[in-house]
Amino acid sequence: MIVIPEHLVEKLFTAEAAFEAVEAVFAAMSRREAVNFPVVRDMIGHADAVYGIKSGFDRAGLALGLKAGGYWPGNAQKGLTNHQSAVLLFDADTGRPTAIVSGNHLTAMRTAAASAISIRHLARPDARVLGMVGAGHQAGFQMRAALAQRDFERIVAWNLHPEMLDRLAGVAAEEGVPFEAVELDRLGAEADVIVTITSSFAPILKRCHVRPGTHIAAMGTDTKGKQELDPALVAAARVFTDEVAQSASIGECQHAVAAGLISREDIGEIGAVVTGTRPGRQSADDITLFDGTGVALQDLAGAARVVELARGAGPLVTVDL
Ligand code: NAD
Numbered sequence: 001m002i003v004i005p006e007h008l009v010e011k012l013f014t015a016e017a018a019f020e021a022v023e024a025v026f027a028a029m030s031r032r033e034a035v036n037f038p039v040v041r042d043m044i045g046h047a048d049a050v051y052g053i054k055s056g057f058d059r060a061g062l063a064l065g066l067k068a069g070g071y072w073p074g075n076a077q078k079g080l081t082n083h084q085s086a087v088l089l090f091d092a093d094t095g096r097p098t099a100i101v102s103g104n105h106l107t108a109m110r111t112a113a114a115s116a117i118s119i120r121h122l123a124r125p126d127a128r129v130l131g132m133v134g135a136g137h138q139a140g141f142q143m144r145a146a147l148a149q150r151d152f153e154r155i156v157a158w159n160l161h162p163e164m165l166d167r168l169a170g171v172a173a174e175e176g177v178p179f180e181a182v183e184l185d186r187l188g189a190e191a192d193v194i195v196t197i198t199s200s201f202a203p204i205l206k207r208c209h210v211r212p213g214t215h216i217a218a219m220g221t222d223t224k225g226k227q228e229l230d231p232a233l234v235a236a237a238r239v240f241t242d243e244v245a246q247s248a249s250i251g252e253c254q255h256a257v258a259a260g261l262i263s264r265e266d267i268g269e270i271g272a273v274v275t276g277t278r279p280g281r282q283s284a285d286d287i288t289l290f291d292g293t294g295v296a297l298q299d300l301a302g303a304a305r306v307v308e309l310a311r312g313a314g315p316l317v318t319v320d321l
Contacts, residue, residue, distance in 0.1 A: 003317040004303075004310055006102040012309040013106060015145055018113035018302060023274055025058055025301035026117065026242065030271030030278075034058035036243055036295045041070070041223060041250070048073050050223055054296035057092070063300040065089040067103055073199070081137050083107055087303040097321060101303040108138060110298040112145035114242060114270075115195050115217035118290030119149040121273045122240065122280050123193045123215035128153045130177075131191025132168060133184075133205065133228070134198040134220060135159035140171040142195045142219060147175055154178040156187045160198065184209055196220055196228040203230040210236075212285040219292040221252040228252060229289075235261035237289035238281070240268045242298070251293035267291070 028034035034056065041052030055066035069085020076082055085103030090096065119127075127150045132143055135157065143155065155172050157179065159165050165181045172179035187194070188209030196205065198220040207230055210216065216237065220228050234256040241247035244267045248257045256262045270290060272278035281288050310316055 001097050001319050001321055002099040002307060002310070003319060004099060004101045004306055005317070006104055008310060009102050009105045009306055012313060013109050013302060013306050015109065015112070015116075015148065017305055017309065018109040019116055019145070021301040021305040022110050022113040022298050023117050025061065025297045026269070026271035027274045028058055028060040028271070029243065029295075029297060030269045030275050031060070033060040034297050036246070036297055039246070039250070039296070054299065056296035056300055058297055058300060061301060061304060062092045063089065063297070063304040064092045065300050065303065067296060067299040069103055076137075083137070087299050089300065089303055089307065099303065099307050101306055103299065106299060106302045106306065108141045110302040111138060111219060111292065111294060112141035114292045114294070114298060115142050115219050115290065116145035116149050117274070118217045118240065118270055118292065119146055119193055119215060121270065122288040122290060123150060124213055124281070124284055125150070127192035127215065129191050129193075130155045131187045131194035132157040133159070133187070133194060133196040135161070135164035135168045136197070136199070138197050138219070139168050142197050142217075143168065143171055144175060146193065146195055146217070147177060150193065152177060154180070156180050156182045156190050158182060158184050158187050160200070188214075193217070198228055199226070200228050201226055204228050205233060206230040207233040207236055210287060212287060215281075215288045215290070217290045217292060218252040221254075221291070222250060222294050224250050224254065227255055231256040231259050231261050233287075234289060237287040239266055239289045239291065240270045240273060240280070241291040242270060242293055242295050244269060246293040246295060247291045252291040
């Protein structure tokens with residue numbers, strides 16, 4: 001079995017590699033060649049942590065495995081990232097474990113890739129202002145990946161804890177894009193694309209904040225009870241997701257579905273937009289929403305790509321189980 005440590009994942013798993021791997025597996029999901037198995041995810045009653053196991057199988061790419069880990073909100077004070085995880089891959093022909101891949105950078109990059117894919121396929125081509133809601137560990141990854149998708153001229157950003165925005169401003173400076181911390185009203189009035197990436201349990205963006213033509217990538221809600229958007233905003237949008245079942249149960253759409261404002265049939269798969277079997281944006285005035293819930297297959301596709309890149313990059317750490 002190959003062991004791929006975090007530093008090697010950081011070196012090998014570029015934004016381009018993540019985008020390609022995730023876009024391909026979204027397409028495989030929409031062709032029903034790849035399936036996510038039911039998610040186990042719960043509060044463990046210790047350290048305020050949410051722990052889970054996500055697994056799946058991509059018959060097209062032959063990626064079989066699981067990601068285990070979760071979210072420990074107190075880690076930042078210990079100098080650790082709040083998300084901790086590892087991916088275990090198995091040989092699809094024999095069931096033998098083939099690789100264990102550190103999951104932290106992998107998760108950050110595959111999540112950033114998902115919102116970037118939604119921007120590539122759903123945002124207006126003339127989008128020029130990027131709005132960021134959230135400024136935690138994941139925000140910089142989402143912002144960098146978003147910037148690569150359109151000719152963004154500036155960034156407007158809001159965070160519940162404004163002192164965290166300085167770090168995001170630093171990332172914007174590295175990317176050479178002007179950055180301004182603003183109130184939510186201004187963010188919604190100026191942004192053409194909005195990425196939300198917070199741990200919020202109550203709506204942040206309301207219907208009145210968002211103007212026609214905006215694309216929203218709502219990426220923070222991945223657990224029952226979390227929420228970033230007012231359900232009325234979700235109901236006003238043309239809605240897409242990575243996986244409909246997750247979107248309606250643990251994703252941003254859980255609230256609008258529970259309130260009866262939308263049904264599962266109203267939620268389209270982004271993979272179907274990628275393969276051209278479902279229309280995406282239909283007019284410049286559409287509000288499009290991507291509910292990025294985070295599926296196992298993103299992790300497995302990413303880990304499989306890392307293994308492939310690692311095999312071509314030199315000697316590997318192997319263990320006999
Ligand atoms: P983090 O802990 O580093 O940052 C949390 C962010 O949420 C900060 O901006 C913080 O100010 C904000 N926040 C905290 N409590 C809030 C509240 N009550 N209301 C509004 N904002 C609040 O976390 P992170 O690593 O940046 O991840 C952010 C979120 O994204 C988490 O909820 C995480 O579970 C989720 N996530 C989703 C996916 C996915 O695939 N969809 C993947 C990774 C992370």
